[in-house]
Amino acid sequence: MVKSSKPNRFISTFVPRKDIKVRQAPQYMGILATTVLCVVFLLSPTVSAVDPFATGPYPTGWYDALAVWEDVPNIYFLGGNTTLALWGYSSEYSRDRYLDEAAAGGMRVIMGFDDAFINAYSPVDVAGILDYVNTYKDHPAVAGWYTADEPWYGPRTPLSTMQLAYDTIKSVDDKPVFITFTEYALNPVEAGGNIIAVDWKNAYDQFLLDVYPTRTGEPEFSRLENEGRGKDFKNDMIRAQQASIAADRPWWAILSGWGNNTDAGETGGYRLPTYNESRFATYWALSENPVGILHFAFYRTGRGQASAQPGEPYPYDGGQWLVDVWEPQTAELNTLGPALLNGKIAGAVSDDATDIRTDVYYDPDTGKYYMVTLNSTTGSETPTFTVNLADPPGEKIISATPLFEGAEPEIPIIGDQFSDAFSQYEVHVYELTTMLLGDANGSDTVSADDYGSVQANFGDTGVPGLPGDANGTGAVSADDYGSVQLYFGATRAMGGAPVPEPATLALLGAGGLMLIRRRKRMRKVLISLMVLSLIPALAGAGASNPEGFEGYALTTVWDPTVIGEGWIRYGEDDPLIPGRDPEPASTNTVNIAVGSEPANTTQVLKLDSTGNGENLSALWYQSIADADAGPVTTTTFQFMPIIGHGNTEYRMSISRGTGFSGAYSWSVLIGRGGANWWPNEALHLSTYDYNEVEYPGPGFVAYHREDIPGGDFEVTSSAADNIWYTLEIEEDNGAYDYAAWVADSVNNHGSSSRARLKIADGEWNAWTGWLLHEDEDNGLSYTKYASSFSNGRIGTYTNGRTEYDNFSMVWGSPVPEPATLGLLCIGGAAMLRRKKRR
Known part of the structure; x- marks a missing residue:
């Protein structure tokens, strides 16, 4: 039997507690709380939703459980910053510990409720909700509330129940309230001509959509488009964006990060997606403007409950999947995060292929432009992109540099266009890189040296930004002299001056000694300092x-x-x-x-x-x-x-x-x-x-x-x-x-x-x-x-x-180079010799 490949990075000591008893509030307490709630709404202004996710990192993380606080550092170390955590078998201790661990790492938690509080079969436990929200609403890790998982499709929880739960929460806290819908709740064909996320918009502040298309026995990239009921992932994401616009509510994607625990005899036909499947799903979802990306479910995948499945497109277990697939993907989202939060730039880039999606984002913190592209179908494509984006002041966009697709070379943009090749469902992310206009020699400063670079390379042609090309046309001509003149004196930050080599520092030190050679007292001090400075280098190392x-x-x-x-x-x-x-x-x-x-x-x-x-x-x-x-x-x-x-x-x-x-x-x-x-x-x-x-x-x-x-x-x-x-x-x-x-x-x-x-x-x-x-x-x-x-x-x-x-x-202390030691000794000897002669 092929064993899973797992790097032992995850805590696996949790045993679910099944002895926790659900606390039922007396019926009169519910009636009293409801009465108080009504008074609150009558006498108080409406509590609006404050969105903790509007700032900070782009939300990426996991659907998890409050019972397993040990998950938090593992999610954190893998790059996650957000969890949606179910009540599950949690205890007061595990909930407190979960939140404390999250707060320590700067993670944000959307808190799930006890199913006994909100369900399809009994009245809403208003007192229980109020007690729970008031207990945790001021904890620094709590960023929202999660009232139900697929309430319309599964248990058929009525809207009135969800509305009362929402109103109860909002009476005491302004953090956003979340609901997860299935793809069927967003499809009028499945929902009797309705869009449930729109009909229920007053019962939540943000909604999540969960879709898991990867199944055992099916090849890579299955169930993506018009393959039958429940086999339409791409259109599910499109419908989520449409519902978000119609309801005027942000949406999140919950994507597949799990498979069946076949080692424990579990069946159901789910498998872990491959690196390419998962990456396509993430970026296809991102193209429909979700405000967060989560994966289901760390309390399974991170805890040894997603078995290796030899013969499937991804054959290894969940522990390995986290390292192979989720961690590098999350690193990408963390890099792009500020730009994703800033939103797309409409019309910045176009392409000539109907199956290619292209979006451009701007990072206001770094000034960088990111271009996200993906091939949305089978078969290869080689599109030509036209960059319509206006050049930043004093700069010119000259190339597209692949960021996450291996050691790929940057692609020159010639006449505002470039081409690249895509395999099926492949994603490319580029940074649109610029040159400083007038900077013919690539020094990030426009100076007289750039005139010399134009002269030395006059007549050369090639990619934009080649030596001597001061205007980014890809040809060195008389026009480049004009560009140097026009932008003369312009600079671009270089990240600091270079550190001199040790030998250079020694020569500078010797020059300093020569300048003060006539100051006898200072000379003694400098000689002493020179000798003392060598002691840590030679004796302090281990x-x-x-x-x-x-x-x-x-x-x-x-x-x-x-x-x-x-x-x-x-x-x-x-x-x-x-x-x-x-x-x-x-x-x-x-x-x-x-x-x-x-x-x-x-x-x-x-x-x-x-x-x-x-x-x-x-x-x-x-x-x-x-x-x-x-x-x-x-x-x-x-x-x-x-x-x-x-x-x-x-x-x-x-x-x-x-x-x-x-x-x-x-x-x-x-x-x-x-x-x-x-x-x-x-x-x-x-x-x-x-x-x-x-x-x-x-x-x-x-x-x-x-x-x-x-x-x-x-x-x-x-x-x-x-x-x-x-x-x-x-x-x-x-x-x-x-x-x-x-x-x-x-x-x-x-x-x-x-x-x-x-x-x-x-x-x-x-x-x-x-x-x-x-x-x-x-x-x-x-x-x-x-x-x-x-x-x-x-x-x-x-x-x-x-x-x-x-x-x-x-x-x-690092030991100085031999040349540096030699120069220091020569300088010291010269000073001592001069003293002796006098």
């Missing part, structure tokens, strides 16, 4: 005991312990871990082996999960007391990708954090291939950052991501380039300052990480930029960054086969 794997016995069943060897191994099917399925050691192994290539024939760590594609994990502790004692912590390791799993995918992830899961200060991910992964190589650095976006409230966690230069490697199901690579990651342990980092990340990179790559015996490629990670204790019970990242834990997981070697961690 290092782990480097791990080269030479001290272990060669074995294919390595089972280390932290106490004995500084390592823990973990595998979902590890036969050596009690409670795991016993399988032959040769299926998936964590080995101490001899390197398989002449470039490294020493002993190495070899992780092999090609047997079933699980994520084999190893965690390196090395008992480092405080690896963040100095300004910089540097981690290096070597790896060699060998083969992937099952002709579909290869993954290697290594991160520094609390363990196999949770927050990290940096994470390097390598991936390639497969319908459930990126089609091309992916090598990137990412960091978690609390309160990344500044807005009123406690903030939320998102992550920064950047490709690591030089990651051009090949991993297939049967072979690889078999090259050893070295990765180096630097962490700046300085103070966290988000505003300073945004203004100038080159010079202000406290609590940031960067990475670079090289072939083991080659030259280093360029560094990534500094990516920010929070380094403060924000009071989160699951994210105390200041302590989590100080002990040197390095976790890795492998899907496929990889060899690792030579782990090390160094911390403290």
Whole structure:
């Protein structure tokens, strides 16, 4: 049996409580509360709906349950910011804990009611509703109220019941009230010629639509359009937008993020969508202007109740789906969030293909334009887009840069047009990039140097913005001189001045010494400071005991312990871990082996999960007391990708954090291939950052991501380039300052990480930029960054086969370059010599 591939990132200790008894209010209390409610409405002004979702991040998250407060940090770490949480089997403790965890992470919760309060079979429990709302309405995590799930279609709850529940809530709180409708409630053919969401508009403030088209035994991209009853996803989203306009009420999409728990014998025919299915569903829904995107249901998918289904388009389990599909998709929505909230720009871009949808959004925070396109049918398309968007003042739109579709090159926009190819139901998101007019040499400043660039490249033609092209036409001509003259002196923010090299700093220091050479007293002070400044660099650094794997016995069943060897191994099917399925050691192994290539024939760590594609994990502790004692912590390791799993995918992830899961200060991910992964190589650095976006409230966690230069490697199901690579990651342990980092990340990179790559015996490629990670204790019970990242834990997981070697961690003040030391010493010696002569 093929086992699911899951990276052990999710808490799974919750046992539903079935001993909670529903509190029934005495009948006279309901009558009394109803009377009071009527008086309130007669004597008080109408309570209007205040929308907490109108500001902050674009709502993305999960349909969940208040009973499982442990879900909150997992949703948070995966990038979610909102939950709609059912009452379920919750207790007062679990509800309080759920909200406290959400508030700590800046998440927003739409609170579900006890079914005993609002149902189709008994009177509305007005007293119960009032008590519940008054208990929780002032909690900082509570952003709305959820009265019913599919009340019209399922239990046939009457409108009068929903109206009384709504009026009761609004008598004491102005937060929005939500109802979920099925697709049938929005289809007049199914609803007797009516649109229920319109008929019921006075009983809610915002509605949600849930549609789950992915079913077992059906191919990818089924049930999307006019395939029969309940098989019309695209038109369901269109009808939701139409109902939203007719009712004058915002709408949300609840999309599929679940499958049947076949391991427990559950049937019903639901399966998890593939990466491409889910991404198309999200962006098709977004094209119909929902104000939030949720998925159903984390209390199932995040808790081991969505089984692997071999042979289906997505064969793995829910834990793996969250990492493969939902996390990268949520990262996209968090990137686009401010622009999505700002709304579409009508008529900004057109195309010549009837099956292509195109929308443009503007991010008022960054000034960026995003173009979202999707092929809405089967078959390939190669549309031509015409950019009708007015150029920003002093700039010209010259290219469309793919953001999330792998390492695709930017596409030049020539004469306001560009083309691109789409496979079936494929989504492309572009950033429309600009050049500064007059800037012929790409320096972000229009100066006399640009005249020289025009002259040096005169007569050249090519893509807009080529060297010498000051007006963005793609040709260097006399007109470019005029553009330089017209925009002379214009600048565009560059994110800060570059940091001088150490040798440059030393030369500047020597020059300073020469200027003050006649000031005897100052000379003594400077010499002393020079010597003292070298002491921390040379003596304040520390290092782990480097791990080269030479001290272990060669074995294919390595089972280390932290106490004995500084390592823990973990595998979902590890036969050596009690409670795991016993399988032959040769299926998936964590080995101490001899390197398989002449470039490294020493002993190495070899992780092999090609047997079933699980994520084999190893965690390196090395008992480092405080690896963040100095300004910089540097981690290096070597790896060699060998083969992937099952002709579909290869993954290697290594991160520094609390363990196999949770927050990290940096994470390097390598991936390639497969319908459930990126089609091309992916090598990137990412960091978690609390309160990344500044807005009123406690903030939320998102992550920064950047490709690591030089990651051009090949991993297939049967072979690889078999090259050893070295990765180096630097962490700046300085103070966290988000505003300073945004203004100038080159010079202000406290609590940031960067990475670079090289072939083991080659030259280093360029560094990534500094990516920010929070380094403060924000009071989160699951994210105390200041302590989590100080002990040197390095976790890795492998899907496929990889060899690792030579782990090390160094911390403290960085040691100056030899040339810098030499210049400092020469400068000091010269000063001492001059003193002696006098």
